[in-house]
Amino acid sequence: MNFDSENLSELQxxxxxxxxxxxxxxxxxxxxxxxxxxxxxxxxxxSSNTFRKSAIPKDLFKPRSFxxxxxxxxxxxxxxxxxxxxxxxxxxxxxxxxxxxxxxKSHTKxxxxxxxxxxxxxxxxCVEAFDRRWGCGYRNFLMACxxxxxxxxxSIYFALLDDPFPPGVRNLQRWIxxxxxxxxxxEGAKDLRNLVDTDKWIGTAELYTAFTFRxxxxxxxxxxxxxxxxxIQVMIDWIVQYFSPPNPKQGTVTDVLxxxxxxxxxxxxxxxxxxxxxxxxxIGYEISKNGDTNLLVFDPSRPxxxxxxxxxxxxxxxxxxxxSRTNQVLQSVMHPTSNGRSSKLKRPSSSSDxxxxxxxxxxxxxxxxxxxxxxxxxxxxxRSGVSASQTQPSTxxxxxxxxxxxxxxxxxxxKQNYQILYFPMTDPWSIEERDKRKVVTSISCC
Numbered sequence: 539m540n541f542d543s544e545n546l547s548e549l550q551x552x553x554x555x556x557x558x559x560x561x562x563x564x565x566x567x568x569x570x571x572x573x574x575x576x577x578x579x580x581x582x583x584x585s586s587n588t589f590r591k592s593a594i595p596k597d598l599f600k601p602r603s604f605x606x607x608x609x610x611x612x613x614x615x616x617x618x619x620x621x622x623x624x625x626x627x628x629x630x631x632x633x634x635x636x637x638x639x640x641x642x643k644s645h646t647k648x649x650x651x652x653x654x655x656x657x658x659x660x661x662x663x664c665v666e667a668f669d670r671r672w673g674c675g676y677r678n679f680l681m682a683c684x685x686x687x688x689x690x691x692x693s694i695y696f697a698l699l700d701d702p703f704p705p706g707v708r709n710l711q712r713w714i715x716x717x718x719x720x721x722x723x724x725e726g727a728k729d730l731r732n733l734v735d736t737d738k739w740i741g742t743a744e745l746y747t748a749f750t751f752r753x754x755x756x757x758x759x760x761x762x763x764x765x766x767x768x769x770i771q772v773m774i775d776w777i778v779q780y781f782s783p784p785n786p787k788q789g790t791v792t793d794v795l796x797x798x799x800x801x802x803x804x805x806x807x808x809x810x811x812x813x814x815x816x817x818x819x820x821i822g823y824e825i826s827k828n829g830d831t832n833l834l835v836f837d838p839s840r841p842x843x844x845x846x847x848x849x850x851x852x853x854x855x856x857x858x859x860x861x862s863r864t865n866q867v868l869q870s871v872m873h874p875t876s877n878g879r880s881s882k883l884k885r886p887s888s889s890s891d892x893x894x895x896x897x898x899x900x901x902x903x904x905x906x907x908x909x910x911x912x913x914x915x916x917x918x919x920x921r922s923g924v925s926a927s928q929t930q931p932s933t934x935x936x937x938x939x940x941x942x943x944x945x946x947x948x949x950x951x952x953k954q955n956y957q958i959l960y961f962p963m964t965d966p967w968s969i970e971e972r973d974k975r976k977v978v979t980s981i982s983c984c
Contacts, residue, residue: 614706614708615706616683616684616704616705616709617684618683618684619661619688620687625661625851628665628666629661629663629684630662630663630841630847630851631661631851632850632852633661633842633846634657634658634803634821635658635854636846636849636850636854636939637655637834637943638655638801638802638803639854639857639859639936640859640934640936640937640939640940641653641655641801641940642800642801643936644936644937644940645800645801649937650801650824650940651800651825651826651827652800652824652825653801653802653822653823653824653825653834654778654781654782654783654801654803654822655781655804655821656781656804656806656820656821657685657689657807657808658803659685659689660684660808660819660836661684661685662836662841662842663677663680663681663684663836663838664677664838664841665838665839670839672738673838674739674817674818674838675739675740675741675742675745675812675817676710676740677707677838678745678817678818679705679710679745679810681819682745682959682961683699685807685808686807687699687700689805689963691963692965694966695754695966698753698754699752699754708734710748711734711736712734713752714733714744714748714751715734716751717748717750720976721976722750722751722976723744723747723976724976726743726744726747730744741957742758742817743978745959746758746959746978749961750967750972750976751972753966753968753972754966755962755963755964755965755966756960756961757959757960757961757962757980757981758957758959758980758981759776759960759981759983760955760956760980760982760983761773761776761955761957761983761984762955762984763953763954763956763984764955766984768984769951770951773983774823774950778823778831780806780809781806781822783804807960808821808836809959809960810958810960811835811958812959813955813956814955818836818837818945819835819836819838821836824940830946830947831947832944832946832947833950834943834944834945835943835945840942842942843942845932846932846934846942848932849934852932856931856932857933858931858934859935859936860933860934860936957980
């Protein structure tokens with residue numbers, strides 16, 4: 539029996555199916571009709587190429603972010619000089635000894651009268667890609683911690699800063715929120731609210747809260763220059779007094795010689811300088827040939843050049859200091875050679891030659907000839923993170939080195955309000971002393 543379902547109406551097709559299902563036909567015939575019924579339902583579908591889809595949930599209409607390749611999250615680790623592992627790329631130890639020698643060169647040339655630097659193991663720590671626009675306060679905090687955890691005046695500070703979790707950008711955020719929960723700096727907690735895993739800026743007030751929470755003594759000092767007749771000089775004088783060592787009435791020969799040196803490093807901790815829009819770490823000061831005082835700073839947003847970093851990590855013995863243009867001309871006139879070029883002393887090939895060279899050099903000008911210096915090696919002979927290429931002599935211009943860290947009066951005068959965080963290096967605060975300092979307070983100098 540031929541069955542043409544396309545020429546039957548829908549009612550006729552259903553009557554045909556019912557007749558077969560209600561009859562006593564064989565099971566084979568019933569199966570055939572069932573198959574025909576399925577085929578008929580398929581024929582009833584629209585003949586166009588478009589298909590109706592189920593409704594799309596409204597939430598799928600929301601813009602979808604592109605799936606970028608997975609990248610390794612920043613380690614956000616913390617490094618300080620006592621660690622045996624090499625420093626990460628954004629950390630540079632050894633810059634204070636390097637700067638000290640550059641300042642000595644500057645003094646020899648008559649550009650620097652005197653300079654005083656902070657604790658020699660202070661580490662330059664810069665922002666990374668993930669916190670480039672907001673991380674200056676955090677990085678200044680890490681620079682302070684790196685010095686505090688390495689110094690020996692108050693060695694107990696190490697345990698206070700390292701436990702229950704060590705410093706870090708994200709760890710500092712957790713650190714501050716933990717302090718808020720204990721009632722510290724309610725005003726700051728109200729202003730910043732949630733801080734963990736955000737890119738919110740912080741300042742010296744938050745650093746004071748963090749250090750107080752851990753029991754490390756610190757103090758804030760305010761400078762409102764609009765209220766001072768002396769202007770910026772008030773803050774400069776305070777900084778000079780902080781870094782300058784006391785003048786002992788009686789002391790050893792070493793003390794006398796040390797005080798007479800035009801460039802010295804002290805055991806003072808770095809300062810954190812806060813002003814509108816930025817913060818920096820003060821590592822010392824320099825008095826220029828005209829009597830002006832320049833601050834020397836580690837700016838977390840301005841990393842040192844690679845050549846400077848390599849020289850600092852390898853030690854000052856790896857540095858070849860460039861001659862000034864004046865001395866190059868004098869050398870050419872006083873010591874001409876057959877090819878018209880000035881002669882230079884080669885690096886001594888033996889230790890005995892080096893010793894002899896150092897003895898004869900002591901009576902000469904500090905930058906008359908290019909030499910390789912071998913003083914102020916890293917502590918215990920450590921050369922953290924130094925590769926074979928980094929141990930090769932680095933040629934540096936002392937003027938460029940000093941200029942990288944200079945912060946002059948002209949720039950400082952652009953701001954009217956500054957705040958400094960400093961560390962008196964007294965015994966850790968007890969629980970009672972911490973409770974008294976839950977409200978952030980500062981000393982007003984003007």
